[in-house]
Amino acid sequence: MIEAKGLAKRFGNREALHSISFEVEEGEIYGLLGRNGAGKTTTVRILACLLRPSAGEGRVAGYDIVRDAPEVRARIGILTEVPGLYERLNAWEYLDFFGDVYALPRAERHARAEELLRMLGIWEVRGMRLRGYSKGMKQKVAIARALLHRPRVVFFDEPTAALDPESAKTVRDYLQYLADEQRVTVVLCTHNLAEAERLCRRLSIVRGGRQVAEGTPAELKATIGQRMILRLRNNRPELVQMLAAIDGVDEIEAVDGRVYFKTGYPERVNPQVVARLVAQGGEIVSLEAEDVQLEDVYLAFVRGLES
Amino acid sequence: MRMAVVVTKREITEVLRDFNLLFPMLALPTLIAFIAGIAVLGSSRGPVNFMAEMVGGVALNQIPESQLRILVYLDLRDQDAVIRVVLKALMIPLFWVTPVALTSTVAADSFVGEKERNTIEPLLAAPISDGQLFLAKLATAVVPAVLGTWVGMLIFGCLIFNAPTQYFPRTILLDPDWQLSAFVIVPLMAILAAAIAALISTRVATYRSAYQLNGLVVLPIILMLVPQTVVLFLFTPRALLYVGAFFFLVDAALVWLAMRLFDRERILRGKV
Numbered sequence: 001m002i003e004a005k006g007l008a009k010r011f012g013n014r015e016a017l018h019s020i021s022f023e024v025e026e027g028e029i030y031g032l033l034g035r036n037g038a039g040k041t042t043t044v045r046i047l048a049c050l051l052r053p054s055a056g057e058g059r060v061a062g063y064d065i066v067r068d069a070p071e072v073r074a075r076i077g078i079l080t081e082v083p084g085l086y087e088r089l090n091a092w093e094y095l096d097f098f099g100d101v102y103a104l105p106r107a108e109r110h111a112r113a114e115e116l117l118r119m120l121g122i123w124e125v126r127g128m129r130l131r132g133y134s135k136g137m138k139q140k141v142a143i144a145r146a147l148l149h150r151p152r153v154v155f156f157d158e159p160t161a162a163l164d165p166e167s168a169k170t171v172r173d174y175l176q177y178l179a180d181e182q183r184v185t186v187v188l189c190t191h192n193l194a195e196a197e198r199l200c201r202r203l204s205i206v207r208g209g210r211q212v213a214e215g216t217p218a219e220l221k222a223t224i225g226q227r228m229i230l231r232l233r234n235n236r237p238e239l240v241q242m243l244a245a246i247d248g249v250d251e252i253e254a255v256d257g258r259v260y261f262k263t264g265y266p267e268r269v270n271p272q273v274v275a276r277l278v279a280q281g282g283e284i285v286s287l288e289a290e291d292v293q294l295e296d297v298y299l300a301f302v303r304g305l306e307s
Numbered sequence: 308m309r310m311a312v313v314v315t316k317r318e319i320t321e322v323l324r325d326f327n328l329l330f331p332m333l334a335l336p337t338l339i340a341f342i343a344g345i346a347v348l349g350s351s352r353g354p355v356n357f358m359a360e361m362v363g364g365v366a367l368n369q370i371p372e373s374q375l376r377i378l379v380y381l382d383l384r385d386q387d388a389v390i391r392v393v394l395k396a397l398m399i400p401l402f403w404v405t406p407v408a409l410t411s412t413v414a415a416d417s418f419v420g421e422k423e424r425n426t427i428e429p430l431l432a433a434p435i436s437d438g439q440l441f442l443a444k445l446a447t448a449v450v451p452a453v454l455g456t457w458v459g460m461l462i463f464g465c466l467i468f469n470a471p472t473q474y475f476p477r478t479i480l481l482d483p484d485w486q487l488s489a490f491v492i493v494p495l496m497a498i499l500a501a502a503i504a505a506l507i508s509t510r511v512a513t514y515r516s517a518y519q520l521n522g523l524v525v526l527p528i529i530l531m532l533v534p535q536t537v538v539l540f541l542f543t544p545r546a547l548l549y550v551g552a553f554f555f556l557v558d559a560a561l562v563w564l565a566m567r568l569f570d571r572e573r574i575l576r577g578k579v
Contacts, residue, residue, distance in 0.1 A: 011576070048432050051572050074434040084425040086317070088324040097317045101310065101433045145429060 001026040001153060001185040002047065006056035009042050009209075016042050017209045019056065024202075027183040029175065031190065031200035035302055039209040040189040041081060044155045047187070048078050061152045074102070077151035079159055083142035087131035091122060091141050094130060095148055102149035109148065116144035119174065121167065135162040143171060147178075154178070157189045168195075175199060197294045205301040212301045217294055224300045225250060225264040227290040230273070232259065233283035242280055246272055310435045314443035315450070318417055322451055331412055332451055336405050336459025343398050344466035347475050350394065390474045396540030398475075399488045399547070400533040402463075405456040406449075406497035407529050411521035414448035414504030419517035422508075422574060431571045441505070441569045445562070448501040449494065456493050460485070487547045495554035500525050502561035509568045 002024040009017040017039045024030040032040040045051040047060055049069040057064070063071040086094055092113065099109025117123040120140040125133070130141065139162040146154055156175070160168035176199060178184040190196050196203060197217050205213040205220070213220055232239065235257050243261065244252045248269040252261040263269040270287060277284055322328045421427045430440070464479045476482040480489070500521070507520045532550075539546040 045575070049571075050428065050431055050575055070434050070436065073432060076432065078429065078432045080425070080428045080432075082425040082428075084428055086321060086426055087424075088321040089317070093317075093320070097313070098429070098433070100313045101430070101435060103309075103434075142429075 001028075001061060002030070002187065003059040004043070004047065004056070005058065007043065007046055007053050007058055008055040009039075009046060009051060010054040015209060017046070017053075020204075020206070020211045021056075022202075022204055022211070022214060024185055024187060026185055027179050028201050029179045029186040029188055029199045031188050031196040031203040032206060033190070033193070033196060033203055033298055034206035038206040038302075040206055041157060042209075043206070044078070044157060044187060044189060048076055048155055049073055075152045077146035077149065077154040079142055079146040079154070079156045081157045083138040085130045085133075085138055085141055088129065090127050090129050091117060091133075091144075092126040094141060095144055098145050099148055104149055112148055112150070113144065116147060120144060120170065136164060136167060139163055140167065150182075151184070153185045153187070155187045155189075158191065159188070160190075160192060160195060172199060193294045193298055203294075205298060207302050213297075217297075220297045221292040221294070222264065224292065224297050225262040226266050226292055227251075227260060227262050228266065228270065228273075228287060229290055230259040230261070230287050231257065231285040232277070233285055234281070235259065236282075239277060239280060239282050242276060243273055246276065249273070308439070308442075311439040311443040311446065314430070314435065314440065315446040318443065318447035319451060322413055322416070322447065325416075328413060328416060332409055332455045333458075335408060336402075336455045337462060339401060339405055340459040340462035340466065343401050343463050344470075347394060347398065347467060347472060348470050350390075350472075350474065387473070392540055393537075394474050395482075395484060396537040396546070398463075399484060400536050402456055402460055402488065403492065403496045403533060404529060405459055406452045406493050407500045407525050409452035409455050410448045410497045410500035411504055411518065411525055413451055414444070414501045415508075415514050415517040415521055417444045417447045418505055418508035419511060420514040423512065423514055427574060431575060437570050438566060441566050445498065445501050445505065448504065449497040452497045452500075453494050456497075457489060460489055484547055487551065491551045492547060492554060495551060495558055496529075498558045499528075499554060499561065502558060502565045505565035505569060506561065509565075509573055 002022075004023070005021050007017060007020045008015070020039070020043055022030070032043060034040050042051065046053050047058055047065060049065050049072050052066060057066070059065065060072045061075040063075070065072055086097070089097070095113040095117070096109060099113065102109075104112065114123065117126055120143065122137055122140050122144075125137070130138065133141065139159070143156075143159060146156070159175070160171050163171060172195060175186055175188070179186055186199075188196065188200060200217070202214065202216050203220060204211050213223060215223070230243075235254060237254075240252060240254050240259055243249055243259065246269065248263050248265045250262045250264075252259065254260075261273075266289065274284060274287065276282075322332075421430075460479070467475055467479055468477055471477045476485070479485045503524050504517065504521050507517055507524065511517045511520060536546065536550050539549065543549070
C-alpha cells in the first residue's frame with residue numbers, strides 16, 4: 001500500500017532526509033520513531049504529496065507520489081503535528097467543509113461527521129466555535145477530519161499527544177479497528193513508545209534524517225542485544241573472566257552474586273555459557289533474560305548505536 | 308472550479324465572523340460615500356463661476372493654456388460642463404481606494420494568516436489543485452472588497468438621488484462611467500491588490516508583515532494613478548476604458564506571476 005524507495009529531501013544546503021526506504025502492507029500500522037527534527041514529518045509530508053522528494057520515489061495506494069499526486073491526496077488522510085483548525089467555524093461546519101472538499105455527498109458527510117464526533121465524545125459541543133475548544137478537543141476534531149472521507153491510508157503524527165488517557169485509548173482502539181477490520185493502512189509518528197509497541201507491526205527509527213533501524217518490535221529488540229542475568233552458587237572471578245572470553249558475550253559484570261552480560265545471539269551464546277560453566281565447576285542456579293523495552297531500543301538507536 | 312467555490316465560501320464565512328476584518332468592510336465604504344456625498348452636495352450650492360474656477364482649476368491650471376486647447380476635448384467656456392466632468396473625475400476614483408484597502412486586509416489574512424495559524428497543511432493535503440486554491444484565495448480577497456465598495460457606491464447614489472444637483476447624474480448607477488467603474492474597474496483594482504498580496508505572501512511569514520508590505524506597495528500605486536485618471540478624464544470621454552484596459556493587462560501579468568509562485572511546497576515552507 002505504501003512503498004518508499006530511497007526518499008531524500010534537501011532544503012537549500014541542508015539535507016533533511018537521506019534515502020529512506022520502507023514498505024507498508026494494506027491493513028498494517030507502521031511506526032516512525034525518532035527525535036523532533038529527525039525527519040519523520042518530512043517523510044510523511046513527502047508521502048502525502050505536500051513536499052516533492054529531492055531523490056527517490058514513492059507509491060501510495062498504488063499511485064506515484066509525484067506524477068499522480070491528486071490521486072494520492074484523494075486517498076489519504078493526514079493528522080499533522082498541530083491540529084490547524086479554522087477556529088471561527090464550529091466542529092460541524094469544519095467537518096462539513098472538509099467533507100465537501102473531498103466531494104462527499106451532503107448526506108454521507110453529515111452521517112460520517114456525526115459518527116466520528118460521537119465516537120470521539122464531542123458530538124454535544126459540535127455547535128461551539130473551535131476557538132473555545134480545549135487542546136484535546138481540537139485534536140479530536142483534527143482526527144475526525146483526517147478520517148472523514150474514509151481514506152485508504154492515514155498518516156497520524158502524534159494522534160494521542162493531547163488526549164486524556166480515556167480518549168487516547170478510544171483513538172488507539174479505533175486505529176486498531178481501522179487496520180484490522182477496514183484494512184486501512186496507518187503510518188504513525190509518535191514519541192509514545194508504549195503506544196508504538198502496542199499498535200505497530202513494524203517500526204522504523206529515524207535519526208538525523210537517516211533510517212537507522214527497521215523491523216518488528218521483537219526484531220529491533222534483538223538488534224541491541226539482550227541482557228542476561230546469571231546466578232551462580234560459587235561466583236568466582238575466574239569464571240567471570242572465562243565467560244568474558246566467549247565470542248558474543250558483551251558488557252559482562254558481576255554484582256552482588258549475580259553476573260550480568262549482554263548478547264545479541266542468545267540462542268548460540270547461552271548454551272556455550274552453560275556448557276563452559278559446568279565444565280569449569282560452576283554451579284548454575286538460574287540463567288534468565290532481562291525484559292528489553294522498546295524504549296531501550298529507541299534510546300540505543302537515537303543515541304547512535306549504529307556508529 | 309467547484310473546489311475553489313467551496314474554499315471561497317468557507318473563507319468568506321470566516322471573514323464575516325471576524326470583527327477585525329468585517330468592521331473595515333462596512334466602515335470604509337460608508338465613510339467614503341459620505342465624504343463624497345458631502346463634497347458633491349456642498350459644491351452644488353456655490354455660484355457657478357466660483358465652482359468652475361475651483362473645481363476646474365484643480366487640474367487645468369497645471370497645464371499650459373496652448374496645450375490645453377489641443378488636449379482638452381471640453382469647451383472650457385461651458386462652465387457647467389467643466390464642473391460636471393471634473394466632479395465626476397474626482398468622485399469616481401475616490402471609490403477605487405476602497406477595493407484596494409479592503410482587499411489588502413483580507414488577502415493578507417487569507418494568504419499569510421492561514422499559513423501563520425497552521426491551518427493550511429490539511430487543506431494542502433486535500434485533493435485541490437494549486438490553481439484552484441489560488442483562485443479561491445483571490446476570490447476571498449476580492450469578493451467582499453468589491454461588495455463593500457458597491458455598498459459604498461449605493462449609499463453615495465442614494466445621497467445624490469435624494470439631494471439632486473445639476474452637476475451630477477441623479478441616478479449614478481445609470482451613468483455609463485459609473486457603471487464601468489463599479490463593474491469593471493473596481494473588481495480590477497481589487498484583483499490588483501490581491502495579486503500583489505499573493506506575491507508578497509510568498510516572501511513573508513506573518514500576517515502583520517504581509518499587511519504592512521501590502522500597504523507600502525499598493526498605496527503609492529493608487530496615489531499615483533488616481534490623479535492621473537482625473538486628468539485623463541479631461542482629455543478624453545473614454546478615460547475609463549483606457550484605465551480599465553491598463554489595469555486588465557497589469558492584473559493579468561500579476562495574477563499569472565502569482566499563480567506561478569503559488570505552490571504547495573513554497574506555501575508550506577513559508578518562503579520562496
